[in-house]
Amino acid sequence: MLKNTKQRCAIMQVLKQSGDPVSAEDIFAALKDEYPNLALSTIYRNLERFAADGLVKRDVWRDGIVRYSLAQEHHGHYLICTGCSAKIKIEDCPLTGIEQGLAHDTGYEIEGHTLTIYGKCPKCLRRGKTQNQ
Amino acid sequence: MLKNTKQRCAIMQVLKQSGDPVSAEDIFAALKDEYPNLALSTIYRNLERFAADGLVKRDVWRDGIVRYSLAQEHHGHYLICTGCSAKIKIEDCPLTGIEQGLAHDTGYEIEGHTLTIYGKCPKCLRRGKTQNQ
DNA sequence: CTTCTTGCAAATAATTTGCACTCCA
DNA sequence: TGGAGTGCAAATTATTTGCAAGAAG
Numbered sequence: 212m213l214k215n216t217k218q219r220c221a222i223m224q225v226l227k228q229s230g231d232p233v234s235a236e237d238i239f240a241a242l243k244d245e246y247p248n249l250a251l252s253t254i255y256r257n258l259e260r261f262a263a264d265g266l267v268k269r270d271v272w273r274d275g276i277v278r279y280s281l282a283q284e285h286h287g288h289y290l291i292c293t294g295c296s297a298k299i300k301i302e303d304c305p306l307t308g309i310e311q312g313l314a315h316d317t318g319y320e321i322e323g324h325t326l327t328i329y330g331k332c333p334k335c336l337r338r339g340k341t342q343n344q
Numbered sequence: 345m346l347k348n349t350k351q352r353c354a355i356m357q358v359l360k361q362s363g364d365p366v367s368a369e370d371i372f373a374a375l376k377d378e379y380p381n382l383a384l385s386t387i388y389r390n391l392e393r394f395a396a397d398g399l400v401k402r403d404v405w406r407d408g409i410v411r412y413s414l415a416q417e418h419h420g421h422y423l424i425c426t427g428c429s430a431k432i433k434i435e436d437c438p439l440t441g442i443e444q445g446l447a448h449d450t451g452y453e454i455e456g457h458t459l460t461i462y463g464k465c466p467k468c469l470r471r472g473k474t475q476n477q
Numbered sequence: 478c479t480t481c482t483t484g485c486a487a488a489t490a491a492t493t494t495g496c497a498c499t500c501c502a
Numbered sequence: 503t504g505g506a507g508t509g510c511a512a513a514t515t516a517t518t519t520g521c522a523a524g525a526a527g
Binding site for chain 2 (some may be wrong): 490491492493494500501502
Binding site (some may be wrong): 269271272273275277290292299301305306309310313314317318319320321322323324325326327328329330331332333336 | 404438451452465
């Protein structure tokens with residue numbers, strides 16, 4: 212099971228083409244020209260299934276919106292500007308290694324983690340902190 | 345400004361008493377006996393203000409719900425079981441130190457970070473992975 | 478054909494907002 | 503007293519779900 216449908220392929224395409232995590236709405240927007248009657252619910256359902264199957268990684272951003280990215284390319288985390296939302300990918304994950312110790316100490320089987328760092332980028336620093344979130 | 349109201353105190357009390365991050369609904373539930381007509385919107389508004397003033401730290405959990413905790417006690421992150429939601433506080437933050445290097449490399453001013461580790465606790469491991477999410 | 482998928486529309490659930498009223502400073 | 507703060511109800515917004523129709527194996 213997990214049939215090969217046009218919609219499913221298209222969603223995967225978007226995930227592959229965009230290096231960064233994308234929301235359901237992002238995908239919807241990206242595909243609405245080519246698939247005018249693709250339903251948002253289809254996107255949600257597929258993303259959830261992909262995530263359950265371990266194909267994609269599901270993350271909740273600070274803004275409360277869920278973003279998905281291909282499991283393989285995920286890792287690196289992000290440094291996100293709280294002023295302008297500029298993102299920098301952090302290639303080098305500081306947690307590799309730590310998780311093993313943690314598993315040993317707690318008896319948990321570690322499945323993954325969420326790490327995002329927030330700050331102000333140089334441009335926003337210069338402008339002072341006029342804006343909030 | 346930032347007047348001293350009963351509601352505001354009560355919300356702060358809950359934050360202080362609960363070591364763990366709490367959601368608006370948690371606070372609502374905790375206070376509904378003592379303050380039967382406290383409005384959920386009041387809680388949301390105050391938590392947002394507290395967060396804006398740096399009094400509390402705002403975090404989005406994997407389940408999409410926003411939790412708040414006193415800024416001081418925050419740090420420690422959490423190891424959360426994806427089966428039963430059991431939480432273990434991780435006292436020792438692996439990012440201290442790394443942030444400085446990052447600030448130097450990127451020119452960002454680091455404001456904070458979100459780190460949560462997910463896994464299965466020993467009990468849930470034993471039961472096999474019957475449940476999802 | 479039979480089961481997995483989809484599209485649509487309606488349902489949830491968390492959070493936000495408008496507004497008149499209330500209460501601290 | 504005057505503006506900050508509150509309660510209530512209605513509005514938003516992201517996501518989920520039921521169901522009949524459609525497509526893949």
